[in-house]
Amino acid sequence: MPDTNGNRATMTTRPANNFIGSRAMPELVYHAPETMQALMDLIRTHGPSIKIVAGCTDFIPSVRTGRWRFDPELHVIDISKVTALNRIENQKDILKIGAGVTLTRILTSPEIQAFCPVLARAVEQMASLQVRNTATMGGNLCMASPAADTAPPLLVSDARVVIQDAQGETTVPVVDFFTGPGQSILTPGQVLTHTCIPKIRANESAGFRKIGTRTAVIISVVSAAVKIGMNNGVCENVRIALGSVAPTPLRLAEAEQFLTGKTLDDPVIEKCGKVAADAILPITDLRASADYRKDVAKTLVKRCIMDCREVLK
């Protein structure tokens, strides 16, 4: 638009790099190691000036919008080509998923459909086909968004993450992994390598539901996952988790205890939804108000329990 003097002022003040309305990427050095040895060597060599990435679907927008700033000479280490991190391993009692496995591969994996279907239900509703083709579950966890849709299914599945650093490997329950919005227990020099998910048992069922302002390519307003085991008509091993209602995805101990030992009839399910909603203190933000989130949390927990009941009856 011409300014009041008739000059096209904005044309001359626009930065020379050809970005309009978004920031340039920083100067960086790109590494794509293919072995764990090469990956750990790179982490050691470049010390604090590294950023570990996989699908880059969160990394690029985070830099572009200025949410993340990096010093020049950033070393970007892409783990998506590390062979050892690109497998879904079907072990005796667990599925071991490499951090470089894309969401599409999780969605289409027969092992995951068979042994952790609730994760597939969640991944199916995440982002778009294009994003799922590059984004990874390792990345979703490391971003540590309170709204990470893979978190509630992993929480109810008692999943653990494997973290590697120069000292070796440690295994941590997902429930202890998140420490705040965008924050996890990962420290510089550490890399999340695998997620281990115990297989669902024959007497168990799990459900996932999410609500957003549309059904596709949307960040959850609230997401919920529930897992229930059935023993002689009463619930055992109950797990209830919610996303987007607290600084981290979380388990709801009160609601889990409430449901344990009970039969799945309508009044019990209704009350359990209420117990879950009473236990959370969500915030109001641009996606939804706190009251709406509490309301939706109650409904989603109820619907997830009903989904389980459908399978278990």
Add this chain to the structure above:
Amino acid sequence: MKIPLTFVLNNQETTLEIDSWQTLLEVLRNQGGMTSVHRSCEEGECGACTVLLNNEPVNACLVLAASVQGASVMTSEGLVKNATPHPLMKAFTDELGIQCGFCTPGMLMNAYALIQKAGDTVLTDAVIRKTLEGNLCRCTGYVNIVKSVKAAQKSKLAGEWW
């Protein structure tokens, strides 16, 4: 840092000099001359920059160009043969699945991958809509786009395809 990038672009081995921080979108448009790859939201919401990376649709704006070293990339320019529009393109014009055309190249690439993978299975509305959920169109609505994809699959099953 300038680095050489060698990859297969629309079935031709190509080497371009790129900056290590460039996205695939920028490289395809600026160095590669593939201006059908449209830049819009640059955060994976709209799908206007959809290209096929090793035959899978991805948002070119969310891929570091350096990461496609040795890979195969296809843009909608690659659909054209001997200056003749691809049957998929013809289906979009015949069924009015195109209006302003901004989203079209991305739609084409996503639809092309879908039709290629579907084989003889006839695509339903639900499958087409689920697959194209990451491609926004702000003109036509999606009815004619779904029709176009169905018509294109008919062409393929009738043997008019490449």
